[in-house]
Amino acid sequence: MASEVKDKVVAIIAEQAVLDVADVKPEATLESLGIDSLGLVESIFAIEEAFDITVPFNANEPDQNAEFDISTVGSIVAAVESLVAEQKG
Amino acid sequence: MRRVVITGAGTVNALAQDVAGTFEAFREGRCGIGELDIRDVDRLAIKIGGQVRDWDPEAHFNRQQIVLYDRFTQFTLIAAKQALAQSGLNFDGHLGYESGVVLGTAGGGVNTWDDNYRAVYEEGKNRVHPFVVPKLMNNAAASHLSMEFNLRGPSFTVATACASSNHAMGLAFQMIRSGGAKAMVTGGSESMLCFGGIKAWEGLRVMSKDACRPFSANRNGMVQGEGAAVFVFEDYDHARARGAEILAEVAGFAMTSDAADIVMPSKQGAARAIAGALRDAGLNGDQVGYINAHGTGTAANDKTECAAVSDVFGHHADRLMISSTKSMHGHLIGGTGAVELLACIMALKDGIIAPTIGYEEPDPECSLDVVPNEAREAEVSAVLSNAFAFGGLNAVLALKRA
Structure with missing residues (x-):
């Protein structure tokens, strides 16, 4: 289950960044992948649709979304995993 | 003219x-x-x-x-x-x-x-x-x-x-x-x-x-x-x-386009519109006592708008008042500039500056006099009303006391 979430999230981010999945490393930041604020909002929408979950994210306070840490690809994967467990469990 | x-x-x-x-x-x-x-x-x-x-x-x-x-x-x-x-x-x-x-x-x-x-x-x-x-x-x-x-x-x-x-x-x-x-x-x-x-x-x-x-x-x-x-x-x-009562004079107007981003505001585009409205009205920056801000309450708009005002007005930016009445009536999107012009008329005619309510914590990136939480009495002879739209389309009006 966990790796399935990771694969889907990485695929969504890779598509947004127009990169190969292999080039999206867990330690990468969205900024380093060239994803801007609109790209971020679009990625979150894609994640919500893919997992049928609600992601608590407000673009006005990107650093304060304690429930949804967007600092790296890895942190996003972890956040989605816990949301999926919470909302679909 | x-x-x-x-x-x-x-x-x-x-x-x-x-x-x-x-x-x-x-x-x-x-x-x-x-x-x-x-x-x-x-x-x-x-x-x-x-x-x-x-x-x-x-x-x-x-x-x-x-x-x-x-x-x-x-x-x-x-x-x-x-x-x-x-x-x-x-x-x-x-x-x-x-x-x-x-x-x-x-x-x-x-x-x-x-x-x-x-x-x-x-x-x-x-x-x-x-x-x-x-x-x-x-x-x-x-x-x-x-x-x-x-x-x-x-x-x-x-x-x-x-x-x-x-x-x-x-x-x-x-x-x-x-x-x-x-x-x-x-x-x-x-x-x-x-x-x-x-x-x-x-x-x-x-x-x-x-x-x-x-x-x-x-x-x-x-x-x-x-x-x-x-x-x-x-x-x-x-x-x-015909001896009509005059509420205020509309003295100047300027519009600019950022030509940059469909949602993110631009300091330069906003500043060009503000400076353009002053020029069109024949006003010096230090004659402006109040600005009705676009002030949407988003992270991006408010700091960009304050930076644009600081750029245009220099030292006078710290002396003028700038408030966002959206804190009270909300953002009326296409109707918002019209309702906000009322605050400009009130400032010129009644000498009362509408406040920015809901103000709780100073932000170093918005360090102007935003008339926090309480209206203020002040004589002002010229005011501006800012509007900065998605799509980078900016429109600023300048009004003078009748």
Whole structure:
């Protein structure tokens, strides 16, 4: 289950960044992948649709979304995993 | 070039359904934002807005009118009635041919779209009311206004998202100044507080779930409002000759385009519009005592706007007052500049500066005098009203005391 979430999230981010999945490393930041604020909002929408979950994210306070840490690809994967467990469990 | 003055004002918004009540709410720093009372609100993540309460169309219009008037048209017509009554102008004679209507709206009849999409998609109906198109079109309010008051000159509607009203009023001003019209009825209206209208905004993730706190460090987004404000702009000599009461002079206007990003604001684009309005009005920066800010309460707008004001005004930026009344009436999108012009008129005419309410924590990136939480008495002789739209379209008006 966990790796399935990771694969889907990485695929969504890779598509947004127009990169190969292999080039999206867990330690990468969205900024380093060239994803801007609109790209971020679009990625979150894609994640919500893919997992049928609600992601608590407000673009006005990107650093304060304690429930949804967007600092790296890895942190996003972890956040989605816990949301999926919470909302679909 | 002709001078242009304002001789009438009217409004319907979340704070009050007239100008006097709106001024009183501004003075008291009252908040008109609250729980939304709309269909399917439980399916929305954002459940607050600056909604016009206790709106009763039957109290103002007959059945034949109501089937043609979307809520944004209803607000416009009532606001216009107040403005025309105050101005004392009658357009039945020759003046009607020399006068027109320019209004701003971003969405037009959004409630009509929403209701009828529901009918055909959700309820599976195969038939809609015959007047859906004339009811929802963006120019419906301008056209009904022209019919109601016999305004037969230049009339149209401007849609530039959150700058629509400022663009509309700026164009009305230019038309009179250039001699193309004697009087113009102008302003704007919006009524987007329905399920689809809010759901669309939710998607962008820039909305606050609890309050609009412009310039405050803990601000977390915008809150939508609804309503209208309508003004009578008139040739100064014409107004003077008939002894009309002059509320304020419209002295300058400038518009710029960022040509940069579809949602992110630009300091340079905003600063060029502000500086352009000053130049157009023949004002020095240090003559401006108050700015009605665009001040949406988003992270991006407020810091960009403060930086633009600092760039244009230099040291004087620390001496002028700048407030966002969106904290009280919400963001009326295409109608917002019109309602906000009321705060400019109040500043010039009554010497009272409307506050930015909900202000809780200073933000070093917004370190101007934002008139936090309480209205202030101050003599000002010139003011600006900022509007910076999605799509990078900026429109700034300059007003002077009559």
